[in-house]
Amino acid sequence: MILPDGYSDVPAGKIAAVVTHLEMTERPSLRSDPEGAWTLRRVPSPDLHWFRDLYRRVGEEWLWFSRLQMTDADLAAIVRSPMVEVCALVHEGRDEGLLELDFRQAGQCELAFFGVTAGLIGGGAGRWLMNRAMELAWSRQVTRVWVHTCTLDHPSALAFYRRSGFRPLRRQIEIADDPRLDGTMPRRAAKHVPIVE
């Protein structure tokens, strides 16, 4: 459906975001690795409680809700797929960043989830994790790596992805029930997006 020009009402109780899809079709040259005590831990067949906990700690502030509303079976089918690679960025012995690479579409890799916890934002861990993501994504037979980000995400995300070598190619509007109103996440999450009831 194409929205008309001008303002469109979003019903109370819903959230709305502008989504930008970005892609790269060649292996990019990596940007400098910032100095930091981070390691990458590959997590084959992740425990679902572990996955949801890290997903929440990284994404709750940015209203990442999709994975929190999935049944165990649906979530396991994705994160335990042999074509999906889940990794954690480890900082001081704790998992503080999430990277999920989805190779289920032949020849492509989707950077499905990417982010670090609040305390690590702006300190270089994101760039370090992106460099590891690029190494993993392009180590397989792919001709396209893509990602999408939206206006609910961290405000630096879009520019960060562009500096990483992704080019914007598509824009969408996403409307969804506000996940703070149905118990998916607490009402205090994402203060930058007020609840409209």
Ligand SMILES: CC(C)(COP(=O)(O)OP(=O)(O)OC[C@H]1O[C@@H](n2cnc3c(N)ncnc32)[C@H](O)[C@@H]1OP(=O)(O)O)[C@@H](O)C(=O)NCCC(=O)NCCS
């Ligand atoms: C999006 C996100 C990954 C961006 O990361 P960030 O924390 O802003 O980025 P960093 O601080 O790691 O890096 C930014 C730049 O500062 C530089 N930098 C930061 N700290 C540095 C340090 N101590 N030493 C050297 N360089 C440093 C990095 O090298 C990088 O430079 P470059 O982009 O020119 O290569 C991060 O904000 C995040 O995880 N947000 C929450 C989840 C989210 O919104 N995810 C994206 C949506 S899908």
